[in-house]
Amino acid sequence: xxxxEIYTKAFCPYCTRAMRxxxxxxxxxxxxxxxxxxxxxxxxxxxxxxxxxxxQIFIDGRHIGGSDDLAALDRQGGLDPLLR
Numbered sequence: 182x183x184x185x186e187i188y189t190k191a192f193c194p195y196c197t198r199a200m201r202x203x204x205x206x207x208x209x210x211x212x213x214x215x216x217x218x219x220x221x222x223x224x225x226x227x228x229x230x231x232x233x234x235x236x237q238i239f240i241d242g243r244h245i246g247g248s249d250d251l252a253a254l255d256r257q258g259g260l261d262p263l264l265r
Contacts, residue, residue, distance in 0.1 A: 182207075182208070182264060182265070183208075183240050183241045183263060183264050183265065184211070184240070184241050184242075185203060185208050185210035185211065185238070185239070185240050185264070186210060186211045186212075186213065186238070186239040187199060187200065187203070187210045187211070187212050187213070187236050187237070187238050187239075188212075188213045188215050188221070188222075188225040188229075188235055188236055188237045188238075189212055189213070189214055189215070189216075189235055189236050190214065190215060190216045190235045191214065191216045193235055193236065195234075195235065195236060195247060195248035195249075196235055196236045196248070198248050198252075199236045199238060199247070199248040199251050199252075200212075200236075202248075202251060202252060202255060203251075206260070206261070206264055208264060210238075213225070215235065225237050228244065229244055229246075230244065232246075232247070234247055235247070236248055238250070238251050240263045240264065241263070243263070245263075
């Protein structure tokens with residue numbers, strides 16, 4: 182299975198939605214909680230090409246985007262092949 186990473190913040194409904202979608206696919210992602218900012222937030226912004234919103238999702242190091250991007254990828258049938 183692919184390595185999935187997700188940057189989240191507490192009380193973020195979009196983060197919850199993305200985590201639920203990934204769980205429905207049997208994925209237990211590496212979650213980085215950046216609620217308090219710090220070096221992981223700066224890392225996320227760099228990896229996500231300047232995007233500052235959460236969640237930011239990566240599959241095998243490839244930037245997928247946020248919750249809406251993940252859901253769109255799933256609707257288009259592109260998520261399952263990346264997760265294999």
